[in-house]
Amino acid sequence: MAQINPSILSADFARLADEAKAVGGADWLHVDVMDNHFVPNLTLGVPIVESLARATDTPLDCHLMIEDPDRWAPQYVEAGAGSVTFHVEAAAAPVRLAREIRAKGARASMALKPATPIEPYEDLLPELDMLLIMTVEPGFGGQAFLDIMLPKIRRTRELISKHGLELWLQVDGGVAESTIERCAEAGADVFVAGSAVYGAADPAAAVASLRARAEAATASAPWACGH
Numbered sequence: 001m002a003q004i005n006p007s008i009l010s011a012d013f014a015r016l017a018d019e020a021k022a023v024g025g026a027d028w029l030h031v032d033v034m035d036n037h038f039v040p041n042l043t044l045g046v047p048i049v050e051s052l053a054r055a056t057d058t059p060l061d062c063h064l065m066i067e068d069p070d071r072w073a074p075q076y077v078e079a080g081a082g083s084v085t086f087h088v089e090a091a092a093a094p095v096r097l098a099r100e101i102r103a104k105g106a107r108a109s110m111a112l113k114p115a116t117p118i119e120p121y122e123d124l125l126p127e128l129d130m131l132l133i134m135t136v137e138p139g140f141g142g143q144a145f146l147d148i149m150l151p152k153i154r155r156t157r158e159l160i161s162k163h164g165l166e167l168w169l170q171v172d173g174g175v176a177e178s179t180i181e182r183c184a185e186a187g188a189d190v191f192v193a194g195s196a197v198y199g200a201a202d203p204a205a206a207v208a209s210l211r212a213r214a215e216a217a218t219a220s221a222p223w224a225c226g227h
């Protein structure tokens, strides 16, 4: 089953509760936390996540683009996030951090920037509930999808199959009607979309349409046989 996670980075920050309701059919709401250090942009932090978690029934998928996630990620679980993603490039102790996120009751997820390979982290995969492959440089919404990430998505899907893991594979950045099928064919099953959802006249219809495209592409993908 393809999951569609609208990114509220492209929503109206003054109306976050309403913007969450506008995508009621979404699987998760993707919340981009940026600290102006790990990435050159600043968004929101723990208090807003806490308020948003109270304001919506849709679970929150927090993508932490911050330094020192070892210190901060557990606080996002306590704030009500159902899934917390840290960047491996920023984490001091990724295994310990993933275990702490899980122990606190959320799904643990690790993200790779475009230039970070998956291979060195093969042995970490069983510690995770989701792996996020960035398909743009993190920091901003509305960027063009990086096609050169498709082989990394394919290789990661092969590793997940090889180890028989129930790991979700998320893609984030430039995911839209024109790119989602290629991501699904390559092996992604969780799709973050910011501008393609909140830039649409009808965000809920955009979620449904992206889901239909992803599911059709997955159905004919070799990796998904018997999935």
Ligand SMILES: O=C(CO)[C@@H](O)[C@H](O)COP(=O)(O)O
Pocket (backbone or CB within 6 Å): 007, 009, 010, 030, 032, 063, 065, 136, 137, 138, 139, 140, 141, 142, 143, 172, 173, 174, 175, 192, 193, 194, 195, 196
């Ligand atoms: O993490 C990020 C950007 O760093 C994303 O979650 C963006 O918010 C995706 O926006 P679009 O590329 O879909 O417009």
Ligand SMILES: [Fe+2]
Pocket (backbone or CB within 6 Å): 007, 030, 031, 032, 063, 172, 192
């Ligand atoms: Fe994101």
